[in-house]
Amino acid sequence: MTARNPYLPSPVRIEDIVIENELRDLKTFKLVFEREEDRSAFRYLPGQFGELSVFGAGESPFGIASAPCEEDYLLFTVKKTGTVTGELHNCEPGRTLGVRGPFGNGFPWERMEGRNILIVSGGFAFTTLRSSIVQMLHPDNRRRFGRLTVVYGARDPGEFLYKELLASWESDPEIDLTLTVDREPESAWKGRVGLVPNVVKELAPAAENALALVCGPPIMIRFTVPVLQELGFADDEIILSLENRMKCGIGKCGRCNIGAKYVCIHGPVFTYAELSDLPPEY
Amino acid sequence: MTADTNWQPKIVAFLCNWCSYAGADLAGVSRLQYPPNVRIIRVPCSGRINPLYILKALQDGADGVLVSGCHPGDCHYISGNLLARRRFALLKSLLTYVGIEPERVQFAWVSASEGGRFADLMTKISAEVAALGPAQKLVKEFRR
Amino acid sequence: MGKQKQQAKILDKAKLPDLIEALSARAVCLGPVRSADGPRWERLKPSSVLDLESVNTRLSPKAVFLPQREVLCTFRGDRLEDSPPESEAERTVLFGVRACDARALQCLDLVFGPGQSRFSDPYYLERRERALIITLACREPGRACFCTSVGGSPAGTEGADVAAVDLGAELLLTAVTDKGRDFLGEQEALLTAADQSHLESARNQAERARSLVGAVDLEKLTETLARDFDDPVWEELARPCLGCGVCAYLCPTCHCFDISDEVDSRGAGVRIRSWDCCQYPLFTRHASGHNPRVNRKQRLRQRIMHKYAYTVENSGVIFCVGCGRCILNCPAHLDIRVTLRALQTRGGRS
């Protein structure tokens, strides 16, 4: 066997776990490769995903939340929903997990260069967008992109991911960040109140020479896309990331397809124009 | 396969909270001797036992399973044990039918005051299961 | 090259046990063996009673290369152990593979080879590399066969290393690949040269068999499938479907799988690849409960589209070889030929 066996996970150690939200069902796992050769082989783009293993519970795909410029570790933010995620949430730092990847196409980095980037997100789908923003904000990369506008919504203030990072971005002139919550919170809140599509409409970012990266729950996407279209974004300038059920991550196991496209290899990132040509099975 | 001479049977006992668990407790505080190879799992009522619990115990390596609840008429929930009795009758008969030794899966009534009965029962079941040797059937085991 | 191609040999059927014995010394030799439930793929012994007459085996030989349950790796606690030992790294010879099933292996090669993504599947490919496929031409196709409608033929040699033709008392063996040529070379002692009359009766037999295969006109299928995703005909077609996995599990080209971890009663852990099926609701259900293919109509459509449209779009190949297993074994007696016909004639109205 010359090529690497794509089914074999590389061992990673949990270095740190951050509880992200008040509901405590979102945790970010900071993972460090046990073997240097695995670390250096794991070269990824924002928007790609990895398969995380908890041995005994199984394996699940998650978007990579860390950025390629964060070279020493991987971050995955995981919501507790099923067997694998449940077991992940039971893990303590020090435990060994497995990682396979990176898989999928990632965001269209080459197309994004030289353009203004609008990022629209809701809930815990922000993970690969964190990766993108961190990568773009890196001093080596920042000038390769135009204006960076981010609209990020959550049900209430306690549900935002990466709160420290968000706080640092709020004072960063390189990024125009707008946070919004669905309804008036009980505690003090400096950000906006309103649903993401409405906030995008109000902010009305220019579509000229821009690309929009949109990740969020299906309902948010459904209402955000028409707003972007109205603002002048063409269908192939609206970029979405899908989350179909996946197993192998390498285009073999046959479950994540939408029409003839496999989310794990042709996606998970698709333009709205591409998705419009596919059956609505996602 | 298991040439282990020190082998002791693993027995899982599902005991109802109101009678049998208290009976086991009484056996304990009364310092009655019974074999230590019993893993007790407390359940609200023998009627709470899903047949899958029993099958899972066997699959995961129990050599014997006991389910015990209140005597007929004593159920805290009035008739949980009587409904359970029908299910157990069918399950035991089905398991025996497919070739599981009847001693592997047993049912008994033990009241809160019957510490002695519980200890005797466990002694008897433990001996019966020990005589059969380690469970081989329905056990999940990857031979490599 | 031209001369080598002529390398056709004759094996007296009485010498089959000798051939099996010779092969078994150096390879796992598998073939269709008679059983109460029809022929079954089994490891051959010289005493095995081969069934070369029945239409085909109930289960396809795909399981040799994509076992229903296969260990991908093992672990204990949170530590991955070494990959499973390649103890079975023996050569495999499959004797008596029907032409349809050999073509199906070529479909699977497309999936598990590097073609579809940049990843190859080492488990599958290694088994494939170790295997020699000896096909056996069909003399008398069955009622459910329709290989000729999907590009195959009863005596086709695609996917074969050696092609065998049953001439009654003798088998005509022709090498198709280099591997096949080597094989015939190794077994020379058991073989005699074929003459013109052997080749002629093989040809006649192939023609006759071909004429007996029922035909389904699929000319308009690709066109109608591309257009009719939302046609109400799908609802009608799915109604009698019971939603089981018989068609997919018996299909020689269906290859969808699941990966799951299992731990045994002693704490030994294995990561398992096992067959899965697009007809099961769980196949696509997200952890959140959302399911992109929530009903039987969508799932039946997926299976048909996958075989006759998506694979055609992605690799130019229909993933159906017309073996008829899904027809013969469907508990509701649905006939995929009827389904395909209905899609062509009724589809496209809306």
Place this chain on the structure above:
Amino acid sequence: MTMEAMETPEQRIRTLAVELLREGKIDMFVGLRRGVLPLTGTPCFIPASRGGAQEDLEQAVGQLVWGGYSAPNLAAYLVSFYEPDLRLKQQPEKPVLGLQVRSCELRSVYTLVREKQVPRDKLVLVGVPCRGMVDLRRLREKLDLERVTDAVEEPGALKLKLPGGEVVRLDREEFIEDACRECRRPSVPEESVDFLVDGPSRKEAAGVYDAVRAFEDRPVEERWRIFLEETSKCIRCYACRQACPTCYCRDCFAEQTDLHWIGASAELSDIQLFHLVRIFHQAGRCSSCGACARACPVGVDLRTFTQKIVKDVDEFFGSLPGFSLEEVSPLNVFREDDGEEFMSEP
């Protein structure tokens, strides 16, 4: 003699279906039509609104057949028509179905109605006589069924045409499913259906549990060996479950992801647990129709094992699923004096 009495059962079914559909009494008729393969039947769903043309309706109804065709239990299709779509806030009006039922299918229907999976008032039941269903497995053992070009069923014989044109005549009774041979209630009681089609039914069988008793009499290790052999064949395609009308759980325990009762693969102990629980869940439900065994593509002897639970429920609790709405599930009730010989004493 009336006109009706002169109709064959098949004609009578067609007449009733046309009438019910035309008079708007049902939205769809569910029956059987011939399968493409000889002696098979496939479910046939005829909606009332077929464009309205009279000829269309008659042509569709003309496909309906009655006979020994090997076919699934039609009651297995009912639940999908009546289960709520959980994604919808308001459920659409459910259809009224006309259903062609033989006696075993009717017993399944009644179980489904009693267990509130199917509303009785949405069903128009057309009971049909039954002479037993052809056993394809047995035929396959006898001849090359996959190459048979045509088959005709007569009351006492099966006539099969072989590729060469030769016609083989077989004694029909020899090739009837065990489930039918052992059927003790082959006739549909008139009061349990809305329409009863007259015709010849089998005689009531005696000694229905003989096979189970014979198995019980085998030594324990032999029983296990057979159970092991049979379950080893299983490929976990779930055809037995899907073909069974009373295996209707929305989420089968075998596929529950929150609890993970059993593994997802074809591991032997998982397969055995699946079958044991599947059988156990049929206690008080199984109509002994044989659909599970018929559906199995690899010939697992499901009948020998599933009939055990039928026998035990019958003998322990005097309960056998029948044709009325008043019956109670034997596991939802108890008697003070239920047997407890199986229980342990110290």
